Amino acid sequence: MDFIRVRELHKSFIYYRKEAGLKNSLKNLFARKSLVKEAVKSVSFDIGPGECVGFLGPNGAGKTTTLKMLSGILYPTGGEAEVLGYIPWERKNAFKRQFSIVMGQKNQLWWDLPASDSIYLNKCIYEIEDAAYSRSLSELSEMLDVQELLNVQVRRLSLGERMKMELIAALIHRPKLLYLDEPTIGLDFPSQKKVREFLKFYNEQFGATIMLTSHYMKDVEDLCRRTIIINEGSILYDGELQKIHTMFGEQKVMRLQFSEPVADQLLSKFGRIVSSDGYHAVLELPKHRLKEVSRILLDTFPVIDWTLEDVPIEESISMLYRKESVG
Numbered sequence: 001m002d003f004i005r006v007r008e009l010h011k012s013f014i015y016y017r018k019e020a021g022l023k024n025s026l027k028n029l030f031a032r033k034s035l036v037k038e039a040v041k042s043v044s045f046d047i048g049p050g051e052c053v054g055f056l057g058p059n060g061a062g063k064t065t066t067l068k069m070l071s072g073i074l075y076p077t078g079g080e081a082e083v084l085g086y087i088p089w090e091r092k093n094a095f096k097r098q099f100s101i102v103m104g105q106k107n108q109l110w111w112d113l114p115a116s117d118s119i120y121l122n123k124c125i126y127e128i129e130d131a132a133y134s135r136s137l138s139e140l141s142e143m144l145d146v147q148e149l150l151n152v153q154v155r156r157l158s159l160g161e162r163m164k165m166e167l168i169a170a171l172i173h174r175p176k177l178l179y180l181d182e183p184t185i186g187l188d189f190p191s192q193k194k195v196r197e198f199l200k201f202y203n204e205q206f207g208a209t210i211m212l213t214s215h216y217m218k219d220v221e222d223l224c225r226r227t228i229i230i231n232e233g234s235i236l237y238d239g240e241l242q243k244i245h246t247m248f249g250e251q252k253v254m255r256l257q258f259s260e261p262v263a264d265q266l267l268s269k270f271g272r273i274v275s276s277d278g279y280h281a282v283l284e285l286p287k288h289r290l291k292e293v294s295r296i297l298l299d300t301f302p303v304i305d306w307t308l309e310d311v312p313i314e315e316s317i318s319m320l321y322r323k324e325s326v327g
């Protein structure tokens, strides 16, 4: 059984161009120019129960718009979706009780109240029994190590502490499905790690299905085997994250340090320059040219240090985007 079934889902936004200045504003009142943005173009995929799927893409790719349609916040322009057996945009109560959406960029807790009040409000909304609520609250707050902070006003919490409270509020009713839109954005490394460990535990312990968007690749590497990559509203890749490496495994990254500046023009004939400042350069080059290029570089350039690495997963994904844009 598929938990999430999406077929040719599509969303276009109509918006109006506003010209600057009073004269143009008045003109706009009578003759507005409408524009269409195709944010999501006919995407299809299935997600099974208990899967944790990374939903990746560059800024403006259509990730949030897709998650909003799958949670019923947005009505699609076309296509179909079935989530937990419901059509999300019908917003049936039985559906709303079974999922949560957490957006790292949006605060869902009451700013001037302690987090415990917002969490209690969710208890009432979801009609959670007292015993189940107490158990869930103490379990979640213990796992996230924030028991002492539940009664502190939300605006007095740090970003990391607030995100942990957001997660407790979102999970207090034990949803089977969790949409996470950049849950670790802006957090320091220890908080990112804690949130990741918690999400992994929640996924494994309760068999929850998770769809996660994040610009931090570590989140996706740690939590998701499968990745769906979207760019300009269309799906570019759907499969195992690690397989993206093998698609671009023919490349290596060489980091060089020079004792005196070396111009980009001299380096560019050996491979793609990822970055360079004269004294340091990062080159991406094909594996089959490694031996030859290393020899030339070491013999003819003032190299004082160098290393060879595999292409990072972020870079493999960027290559996927570039390949797509080149056609």
Ligand SMILES: Nc1ncnc2c1ncn2[C@@H]1O[C@H](COP(=O)(O)OP(=O)(O)OP(=O)(O)O)[C@@H](O)[C@H]1O
Pocket: 013, 014, 015, 037, 038, 039, 057, 058, 059, 060, 061, 062, 063, 064, 065, 066
């Ligand atoms: N209400 C709207 N009206 C017009 N255009 C919109 C609206 N909402 C989103 N868009 C556009 O749709 C495209 C996709 O936006 P979306 O927020 O889904 O991207 P995203 O992949 O989540 O990006 P990011 O990683 O930056 O959050 C963008 O070009 C955005 O400007």
